[in-house]
Amino acid sequence: MGESTGAGEPSRTLALLWGTASEPPRKGPARSLSVERVVDAAVALADERGLPAVTVRAVAERVGVAPMSVYTYVPGKPELLDLMVDRCYAAMERTDLAGQHWRDRLRVVAQDNRLLLTAHAWLTEVAALSRPPLGPGLMAKYEHELAAFDGTGLSDVDTDAALAFLLGFVQQHCRSAHDAARATTDTAMSDAAWWAANQPVLARALDPAAYPRAVRVGGAAGEAQGSAWSAEGAWEFGLERTLDGLAALVDATPAAQVR
Template sequence: MATDRSSAGDPASTLALLWGEPVATPGRRGPRQAHSPAQVATVAIELADAEGVEAVTIRRVAQALGLSPMALYTYVPGKAELLDLMLDTVYARMPRTEPADDGWRARAAAVADDNRALYRAHPWVAAVSTSRPPLGPGLMAKYEYELRALDGTGLGDVELDAALTYLLGFVQTCARMAADERAARQDSAMSDEAWWAANAELLARVFDPERYPTAARVGAAAGEAHGGAYSPAHAYEFGLRRALDGLAALIEGRQYSAIDRDLHA
């Protein structure tokens, strides 16, 4: 199955679209455009939110705007460039959570929470590959804001970028797993608790707790605590603390080294 990814279109056309630069189209004449790129992006985003990114086609977006598919091509060169416009738009509209305090952990936690909220509002974003990100103003503002959360901690520039990638990668993984959990619940029309209850008798017949004693003990404890095999909220909260602990080891190591150098200077 093909994976939707950013920056899959023509780079020059994409950057011109994202940054509002005019694109030269020799010989093309037509009526004045009735919609802005922001309006096109909004319609496409609403469609993706409701039905998934695979539902976003030039025909569907054009229909929602009251245009012909050929007319929509005067706004966006194609589906790939439209996807970049959608991503950059949701990045630009992201809320900025007020950190609990001025410490780097609180700032980093706020960044993580902001991205989690983004994925909850727009689940399709977590499934799009952004190894080549859309380099528009929305993304650049997001990147600048998020880097500042970890700036001043003693990390070098390459480490700052890697630390942010590590943190956001954790959030994206949690978002994908949460989306899978929601999809399973919708497909089965059952909560996790109801699904396990419905299959308990079968599981009791095939599962030997004496052969898998650790799995039996831990699985029962986790299932009782979460009401199912997996809790997206617990996974995020537990994992975020561990992710910040990992960054703390790196940051505090850098700070200790700096103090040690100063003492021996």
């Protein structure tokens, strides 16, 4: 089972997120250590080497202390994950949404989240929509993104659901893009080279009479994209269809003051 946010002991996690946890004794080699330094080290490790590299021992080595010293600041990996995610949320880009149509505002929100998940690929593996880290970074992010729905007339419940729908698309897209990039890295072969290498086999195996649609549509898509799947093409198509779906909801809302 994978790791996710919200798995730590709630009271301890919230105290750490909001800075109300009591400070550990300041003596010995941990004198210059802080929760912030521990979290920054963990985020850097995850960005550089992936989430599996984030262990208490590795974090301790990064900040130059013994592993037991880290435990006096963060009780365990579950709490550390929440702190890492909230730190990234606090630091993410928040583009000014003023003066834009709601659809353009949501497009900006989606793009800002895509940039976040591209910079911190591991977030797609741990950021749980159902149990997010309830820290200041998340709350600032949530407040900013809810403002994108101002004037749409959607109810509070529908606004929350619409935002989750949009962010769900972004998260799934970014995870697929990361998987595709990892496949290229792992095989040291680009998609174009992979398809070129397999073309002779495909030409013999794929009978247009047996698979007329698959051969026709797959061929057209591959020629247009240079691959079976294009991250940029999937992003542009998927985001616009997601916004189309939300437009149907907004348009059916009598109280909408569309701006």
